[in-house]
Amino acid sequence: MGRELNKLTALSVKNLGAGKHADGGGLWYHKRPDGGGQWVLRVTVHGRRREMGLGSATDVSLKDARAEAAKWRAVARQNIDPIKERERLKRDAARHLHLLEEIAEDAFKSRKAELKGDGLAGRWFTPLKLHVIPKLGKVPIAEVDQIDIRDTLSPIWHTKAETARKALNRLSICFKHAAALGLDVDIQAPEKARALLGQQRHKATNIPAMPWREVPAFYSTLADESVTHLALRLLILTGVRSGPLRFLHESQITGAVWTIPGEAMKGRKGKTPDFRVPLSEEALLIVEQARKLSREGFLFPSVKRGVISDMTMGRLMERAKLEARPHGFRSSLRDWIAEATETPHDVAETMLGHTVGGAVERAYRRTDFLEQRRSILAQWAKHVAGKTH
Known part of the structure; x- marks a missing residue:
């Protein structure tokens, strides 16, 4: 038996071609064509051959694989299925x-x-x-x-x-x-x-929003082309959340479309699609102005490093003694859509990046209503900039 063990070496394991290679005592190295490999122990319990994975060669060395093989061979000699025993030990450890x-x-x-x-x-x-x-x-x-x-x-x-x-x-x-x-x-x-x-006394309150009819007057005060003013103006025009806006990078803008990475969208879990935001002419003008102040590709940098903080725009509105907050402009846009346009519900909700419909419905509906949203945001930009008659 001794001569049958330890046939492989650490060097040979690296250089072996694709296939199954025996180390002895039931320990095998399964080498894949892509260069990866898996350690497998073959034992016989109650007349039945069992193959037990011992891990990949990337994580388990030849020395460790031999030690594991010896441990589980000892279990098999007691007529105990090593695979079931390993699962039992895992359950015990979990307990x-x-x-x-x-x-x-x-x-x-x-x-x-x-x-x-x-x-x-x-x-x-x-x-x-x-x-x-x-x-x-x-x-x-x-x-x-x-x-x-x-x-x-x-x-x-x-x-x-x-x-x-x-x-x-x-x-x-x-x-x-x-x-x-x-x-x-x-x-x-x-x-x-x-x-x-018992019942909680506290009731959740919505973030204060500015009535949509008052937005143009406030927008007109954001005129000094500072990073904060430009960021607030683009926030109002697009209806996005402050997080994606603060981290807006020049690479995310292609033509008149700003693509927000899926992982940056609030409430999105797992692998989610990116979210496209159509940019109106007014929004594109702000992007061009912001590019002059950008740092390392980020359009809204802070004074020292990184990007502007989540509180920067909020403090501006506080100093102006306004009750409304930046996030509330999403509600301003949504109310304007509901009261001043005849936009379908699905398009209106998609405008704010909300998930619409169940999983099956979403699987069959592949559109993100980009062109419909572009038209609506163009109208919103005219209202905000005071260009409607």
């Missing part, structure tokens, strides 16, 4: 993720693919990190009940209502995750806590 903090982190990892940018901004996890984990993170989740949750969230239930609501919703996901791992948890504990916490 040891018992602290609420560990469960929350594991639940977050399993949902990253569903979140915008894989959740890198941290917004999904932040309510738990700030308001739940400091108090309950080291407690086994099986021991956490509705009283614990109520006592943890009650200090912010009314004062930070939206954050508290998000924290409770995330906790509910964590409890379901723990139950899926086989832990003995009360999956209804978060909902019971919600009942104990």
